[in-house]
Each structure stands twice: as C-alpha cells, then as structure tokens.
Amino acid sequence: MRKRILLTTLSIVLFGIIISNSAYARKQKVLVFSKTLGFHHNSIKQGIDAIQKLGLANKFEVDTTTNSTYFNDKNLKQYAAVIFLSTTGDVLNNEQQAAFEKYIQAGGGFAGVHSATDCEYNWPWFGNLVGAYFAGHPNQQQATLNVTDRKHISTGHLPEQWKRKDEWYNFRNVAQGLNVLIFIDEKSYDAGKNKMGDNHPIAWYHKYDGGRSFYTGLGHTEESFAEPLFLQHLLGGIKYAMGRKK
Numbered sequence: 001m002r003k004r005i006l007l008t009t010l011s012i013v014l015f016g017i018i019i020s021n022s023a024y025a026r027k028q029k030v031l032v033f034s035k036t037l038g039f040h041h042n043s044i045k046q047g048i049d050a051i052q053k054l055g056l057a058n059k060f061e062v063d064t065t066t067n068s069t070y071f072n073d074k075n076l077k078q079y080a081a082v083i084f085l086s087t088t089g090d091v092l093n094n095e096q097q098a099a100f101e102k103y104i105q106a107g108g109g110f111a112g113v114h115s116a117t118d119c120e121y122n123w124p125w126f127g128n129l130v131g132a133y134f135a136g137h138p139n140q141q142q143a144t145l146n147v148t149d150r151k152h153i154s155t156g157h158l159p160e161q162w163k164r165k166d167e168w169y170n171f172r173n174v175a176q177g178l179n180v181l182i183f184i185d186e187k188s189y190d191a192g193k194n195k196m197g198d199n200h201p202i203a204w205y206h207k208y209d210g211g212r213s214f215y216t217g218l219g220h221t222e223e224s225f226a227e228p229l230f231l232q233h234l235l236g237g238i239k240y241a242m243g244r245k246k
Helices: 002-027 044-058 094-105 124-130 222-226 228-242
Strands: 029-033 061-065 081-085 109-113 133-136 141-147 161-166 170-172 179-185 201-208 211-216
Touching (some): 029 044, 029 228, 044 081, 044 222, 094 211, 109 124, 109 228, 124 211, 161 228, 201 228, 211 228, 222 228
Parallel strands (some): 029 061, 029 081, 081 109
Antiparallel strands (some): 133 170, 141 179
C-alpha cells in the first residue's frame, strides 16, 4: 500500500513537471507578422531571417506569417510575444482585433518594428499598444540617437550617443506613460516638415492592458538586420515582450 502511494505521488510529480515543461516550451515561441497593405519594406525578408537566427541562438522558436487568420484565440495562446515587423495598413479585421486584444489582456507580449506604427489607424487600442502613429519621415540619413535608459534589456549594450543611418520617423498621437529608451536629436539631421522638436522618442516600452509592449522605430534598411548593435537592441525588445529579463 505504501509503495502504491509513493508511486502515485511520484507519477503526479512527474506529470506536473511534464505539464510545466510543456507550458514553458510553448511560451518560448514568437510569431512574426509582416502583412502589408500599404508600403512594403524590402527589409522584411532580412528582418525575418535575422529574427529566426536570434531565436536559434537564444532558445526561442519563431513562426512567421502574413496571414491574419493566425489571430484567433486558440492560435495566439502558444506565443510568448507577437512581433509586428514593418506591417502597414489595415491588417486585421474586427474579429482578429478582438482576439489580439484578449491575448494582450491575458498577459501576452507585443514588439513593433519600424512601420508597426504605420498600420491600424482606426483602432485606437492598437495605437495605444504600439505607442504612437506614424506621421511622416524625411530622406534616409545619419542621425544621433541619445540613449537615455541604458538599464533596459534592449539598450544596456548601447553607447549613450549612437550615430547611425536609417529612415527616421516622426510620430503623432504619442501615448501617455511610455518609458522612452531612445530619443533622436533633431539637431543632428533634417527631420522634415513633421518634426517633433526636443521631445522626439524613437524607441520605448510600456505595460499596457495586462500585457507588455516594446517598439523601435529603427529597422527600415536591409543593412540594419546585419548590424550587431541594432540586432542586440531588437533581441532585447523581443525578450522584454516575451517576459524575459535577460
């Protein structure tokens, strides 16, 4: 009788470990969504390749799609984070939007890259999740970035001033309560007609509606996804969205 109790107890413990490990394994997975109904960035291919390599090196799986039907309750549950990689336009219908809202409210993670702010203009919840909407950009050029928060997982490796070339977005409808990681110095480049002045964030994170959100305006160019400093920045943002601390 005692042996039977011990075996039963051991079985329950082992079963619990299996279930726990399975849940952990499911949470070590991200979905890269790159649907475009507006401008299509040529760098999306390089971005997908780079994130897949980051996943292999950092022990998380990467699924990729342009198919918005992936946004349903059952499917989204398997992902620790969803990455909008240079999405543009109205990419989700009402039912898919509702499923994504439920996913975030249940503790899911979001990471937006570059033109993730150039989509879903008629969905205010998403605007607050991503943190702002695109307002325009000047020509690609070098600019100076001021890294004001170097304690975050996405910026700890960066210099206080980071000079690089990209397509620099101006924003509108910037959400309240963002934790800004990087500001761009408008005196270091021609910001164009939609300039924002001294308060021009370009990367940030925040907790929103039960989940986690990270956004970086960097990543327009194909060359970005071969740049070590940017890749580490992107990886840190993905890890934050996944709920990882290191």
